[in-house]
Amino acid sequence: MRKRDLGFDVEKEFNSPGLFMGSVVTLQDVAKVLDIPGVQAIRPVILIPGPKPVAKHIVTGLDDPQVPPDSESTHILTGVDKLHAQGIFGDGIKIGIIDTGIDFTNPFLGGAFGPGNKVIGGFDFVGDDFRANTPQPDPIPLDQCNGHGTHVAGIIGANPGNPFNISGVAFKASINAYRIFGCTGQVGDDIIIEALLRGVSDGNDILTMSLGGADGWTESSSAVVSSRIAATGKIITIAAGNDGSKGSWYTSSPGNAINAISVASLDNTVIPLQNATVHGVAHDPITYFATFPLPINGTLPVFATSNDTTVVDDACNALPDSTPDLSGSVVVVRRGTCTFVQKLTNIAAKGGQVVLIYDNGSGFDAIDTGNFTTATLIQAADGAFLVNEFASGVPVSISFPQSGGSFDFPDSAGGLISSFTSFGPSNDFFFKPAISAPGGNILSTFPVPLGTFAVLSGTSMATPFMAGVSALLFGVKGAAPEVGLTARTLFETTAQRVPSSHTDGDPLQTVTQQGAGLVDAFKAIHADVIVSPAELITNDTAHFQPLQKFSVKNIGTTAKSFKVSHIPAGTALTFQPGTIFPADGPVPLSSKAATVKFSETSFTVHPGQTQQITAHITPPTGLDPTTFPVFSGFIEIANAQESYQVSYLGLAGSLKDVQVVDDTDVFFGVNLPVLTDAAGNFITNATNFTFVGDDAPGILMRLAFGSPKVLFDLVDPNIKITTTLNKRAEDASSGTFAQVRTLGSLFEADFQPRNSDVDDGTGFNQLTIPSPQFANGTTIPNGTYRILLRALKVTGDPTKEEDFESWLSPILGFEAPS
Structure with missing residues (x-):
């Protein structure tokens, strides 16, 4: 560039042969630099938003109602509990967490930093005040202002024997913490690459990143470097993203890294909540969304801000002058239209502090009440009951037991893919996400100044779970590159298929959101049959590849006989019919599925032998082509004792027919651009x-x-x-x-x-x-x-x-x- 008199400034250089040789530069003429022989690519530095959980609740004590009732439910769902029972805890494995740093002073993460502790090392690349401005590096990756990385670390490594009886998936593994976010704000992917390369040079066996931004392609710089690292035999787990509401074709980078494990989230089966007691009328205890009891002593009368249980804007405006002093009441208000804080502000203007907001069908979940700490959500039916009793003049009142009110609330979405999980596939038709792990309503460690424990939700929580499972795998089979290179295939072929709902007859969730299904750690680690590849991609109709091959290898000691069958998943209708716009999530599913025929429908494979199977996949018919249906499903290889699977994915349409640029007036009232x-x-x-x-x-x-x-x-x-x-x-x-x-x-x-x-x-x-x-x-x-x-x-x-x-x-x- 100097010889060609091209203006530039070098910001940073990378010298990791085989992974990344390059520089971060400010250029005046990108096109001329790209023309220089030997220049492979020039990519912009992309800003990645700071990790933000979908839901967050600071745990207030042992009786906090939002603490899941069965604190090890995630381990039971995935077979981790069985591995722990066998003494498998990830001993000797190093995991690098690239995140917001860790509060290693938390006693349940070891309480200290450095060799001999749980958090053995790492580096702070940015400092507390980093907002994608000038970094202030520090050798100590301590975070006591954000908390995200500390929660991630607990999912991997929380020590047992804590008050909530939780434990990390691989709590005997060693952790290196790489801090790339300040207390708030975003980061350039050049710093992500710096942390990745440092994680490799520090000798980590596994790198995990609960971060990313919507991208859609496998080509971002951090995704490419992640993929190259994974190709060396290290395991890299990366969040699939929390953009499920935005529909298909909205995958996240660096989670799109081809060789990495992109992790979707499954909702925990239980949520630890609290119960309030009803007085003055016979009624079951009312469950309210809080981990700990509201600190309210005595019994308070109910006051409803509206007697109409269908009102859409309850308390969104100032309460009428006739409203009594509400300081001694439990105020009941309906959810809807305006923010919770706005409702609570209007109620507080009349003295009301203790508020039960009843749901309107939007979902019984944690809500943001700002600084109003004695307000929480109750279910719709309970709220309607209290309002009707109040309106009819019954002297109904409420108390909040300070002990004994904890309740294991069964999550209606428990065991299903979290609605917030991003949908694939990538635009270049790669299989993203790869697999699912528990990520909804997860209790884990938090910085001591911020509460020590917290319940968070997000693919950020599922990702370290997979890192922990990977550590258990390495702990049993060794951390040799050949183990790491086959880990994703092993996890996918032994995973548990996830339905789209709990309603009989509904299809399995599309592979574009669940990946190959929920990880089964015990089955994966003890498998003596290797099925590969785990992913079959038929592509779109313009590049369709109907014939797909996979092999089944018996590494056990006895002959095994299997039957081969097809188990379809829901076909994702990825676009709104007759429009150029993707369908918002939850993406509609059709039960019309592909048909699959096999070269062999049953076979016997002897120890050390391999059976190859050819599958002929035909796309579903009778679907609206304007919805660009993405079909998917599973090929099961099973007998009475064991089963394995291969996942497949295809598009009943041509990607080249998808309109790229919006030329409508839908969003701005004028034709775009x-x-x-x-x-x-x-x-x-x-x-x-x-x-x-x-x-x-x-x-x-x-x-x-x-x-x-x-x-x-x-x-x-x-x-x-x-x-x-x-x-x-x-x-x-x-x-x-x-x-x-x-x-x-x-x-x-x-x-x-x-x-x-x-x-x-x-x-x-x-x-x-x-x-x-x-x-x-x-x-x-x-x-x-x-x-x-x-x-x-x-x-x-x-x-x-x-x-x-x-x-x-x-x-x-x-x-x-x-």
């Missing part, structure tokens, strides 16, 4: 810009699906090109991509994820042009231009213009003062 000014006004006619102050153009756009390449170029206003997204009269230049004449690049990005339909920063993209400059820093002369947007379709050929969707802006006049 659209030119904007600095104030956000939409511009549809020729407009001049001076670039003085805020007088500069921008483009608002949305991607309805991911794109491998998105280009914004400046072109002549009279260019002859027929765009796909806004029709123009001129004839298109025929031929290859290079035949479209451009004046210079404004912006280029590879492997872009689709946008969501949620206004949380993921709902749209905005390109701003604050000064008249091309992407390489050269000045754009004053004149008239158009902006040409092109987005490559998935599976499209980047050398062919016809494989791009395109849009041409109105004419822009550049009139920057000289």
